Amino acid sequence: MFNVPQENRTATNVIDFRRELKDRESEIELLQDTFRLVASELNLEKVFDTVAKRAIHLVRAETLLIPILDNNNETYTYRAGAGKNTEEIVGEALPLDFGVCGWVWKNKKPWWRGMLDELDEKERNQWEKEAGTLILVPLQGRRHFLGGIAAINKQDGLEFTQRDLNMLSMFAGIVSIAIENALAVKELEETHQALITHQHRLERLNKQYSESNKKVEQLSLYDPLTGLPNRTLLRDRINRQLSLSTSENDVTSVLLIDINNFKSINDALGHDKGDQILIEFCKRIKKHLRLNETLGRLGSDEFILLLPYTSHKKTVNRTNKILKEMESPYIIDNKDFNVDASIGISSFPEHGEDRKTLLRHADIALNIAKERHSKYHIFNDQEDEADESQINLSVDLNNAFKEKQFELYYQPKIDIKSNTIMSAEALGRWTHPERGFISPVVFIEALEQYNLIDKYTYDAIECAAESINQWSKDGHNLKIAINISTQTLMDPDFVNQVRNRISDFSISRRLIFEITESLFLSDHDYIFDTLTRLRSMGIELSIDDFGTGYSSLSRLKRLPVNELKIDQSFIRDMIDNFDDQIIVKSIIDLAHNLGLSVVAEGVETQEILDHLNKLGCDIAQGYLIAKPMPAKEFEKFIKNYK
Ligand code: C2E
Ligand code: CA
Ligand code: CA
DSSP, X not given: OOOOOHHHHHHHHHHHHHHHHHHHHHHHHHHHHHHHHHHTOOOHHHHHHHHHHHHHHHHTEEEEEEEEEOTXXXXXXXXXXXXXXXXXXXXXXXXXXXXXXXXXXHHTSOBOGGGGGGSOHHHHHHHXXXXXTEEEEEEEOSSSEEEEEEEEEEGGGOOOOHHHHHHHHHHHHHHHHHHHHHHHHHHHHHHHHHHHHHHHHHHHHHHHHHHHHHHHHHHHHBOTTTOOBOHHHHHHHHHHHHHXXXXXXXXXXXXXXXXXXXXXXXXXXXXXXXXXHHHHHHHHHHTTOOTTOEEEEEETTEEEEEEEEEOHHHHHHHHHHHHHHTOSOEEETTEEEOOOEEEEEEEETTTOSSHHHHHHHHHHHHHHHHHTTOSEEEOOHHHHGGGGGGGGHHHHHHHHHHTTOEEEEEXXXXXXXXXXXXXXXXXXXXXXXXXXXXXXXXXXXXHHHTTOHHHHHHHHHHHHHHHHHHHHHTTOOOEEEEEOOHHHHTOTTHHHHHHHHOOOHHHHTTEEEEEEGGGGGSOHHHHHHHHHHHXXXXXXXEEXXXXXXXXXXXXXXXXXXXXXXXXXXXXXXXXXXXHHHHHHHHHHHHHHHTTOEEEEXXXXXXXXXXXXXXXXXXEEESTTTOOOEEHHHHHHHHHHOO
């Protein structure tokens, strides 16, 4: 050992002391700086990265690693590193009881070479090899053990000192709070994320649930064809609206809308096309709906429109708008069809304060609208109450047979060229003992509905036969045309029934049966057979309301009919409407080509009659010549006719 001079020794000491002081200062600076950095940093990865880079500097290690306990508390993962060979290690997970990390976690104190002295021989031998050049200080959070900071191999081949251990422990103490915070934030974020995912799932499930709920609701509350509220939902909507309308001024109107002759449209076009018309019909009404109004489907061709917060005037305006909307034809398979509707109206509170009364009154109003051929009718307490007896119509009809309330009126048909009466159309009349005159349109339909039409028709045929007889005795050899419902004509027993009643050829050859075009859509062979049998009895066949139906000309050609009656809707407007003139002209030409005679119905003016004459029409019928009249009156009429 050399002898060092005293003053020199002191000088060396001072230099060492200064260096140490400087080192201390920079260490404190580094600690403060690190603390500042990580304390405000909540991004976990950045915190780990900073800690690793600062720590390696602090203890001058070759490698620095940060093992952190995983959430499972069974493994730890190297979350960050600095220095040599860290790439392979960072990200790796190891079991907790493996290596020094396990020792630190178990003993809750730092590991360094100095610890070897405290171990028994066996342990010492094990750890000396494994961890002789390593410091691992624990990262202890406020609540639990987080992991550690491991410094491996001091730079320049030196060994870690007690001071390094102390520095790193202090450093760990400072950063563990920041790490714990960042870990907590991360956990919070993850929980939050999980919550969001969960929420999304919940929302999805909720949506699925409400969609399937909607479907169930749709099936039970909505009409599948039109998508409109059905009877059940309507009931609820009306009740709810009525409970809201409490004051006298809160008028709520119920419109009962019924498509006219929908059954024949359906029979004629088939159900698919009928459905198409229904859908289009609803669309047209829907165009006029406001937010708080409900359109619903009651049954096949019956709809309810609920108008809340309205007035009588507004209701009438809306009704007219809807009816106007119905005027344009429906185009099905490139053909135009006219579909019109009748509307019965009742209003809360005037015509009823509960749903049932309002609906019943709307129904009565609808029947009146149909009876009177007016497009709509507003229920009228005094006048219409009597119509409630409508419900007893089947009883009334049966009585009508017994009491002989039905009567046949006759309307003359004249040969246009010679202006002579050729025949008469028999038109049914019913004067109800209380309700008075009821339109044949109404009671014929009711007779059909109650299956009384056959009986009625056979009675009418017998009655007409008597008239033919009577008139021929008086020297008038006139024919009588009787309207035959399709329902009756299709009755398998029809021809026999007629034959049983009219065995005399002199009578049957003076009978004309008026049948409608809708018949031609039924089974062709069957109709052909029936009509042929009727013809063989001498009965003439006439096609009524021609032009409004759907008969194809080729079918017409093959059927044994004698006459076409052009529907009055074409005749009425033919002077002013050029299209109607063309239609009338072509029907006349067509009929003549097929060897049929042509009748024009609804001739009301001389001008029309003259025009028909020019077009070559054979026969005319209408108010111009005479209105339908009772048999007695008709007999007088023919006696006096020119
Ligand atoms: P329909 O067979 O087309 O009868 C012609 C209708 O036009 C009759 O109406 C007649 O009164 C009316 N009419 C005749 N000339 C004119 C005119 O110049 N102008 C106007 N505006 N109308 C005229 P009605 O008697 O009310 O009969 C209506 C419908 O009821 C008949 O139409 C027919 O389909 C049915 N019907 C009437 N009686 C019977 C019957 O005994 N059996 C069957 N099955 N149906 C009947
Ligand atoms: Ca007729
Ligand atoms: Ca007619």
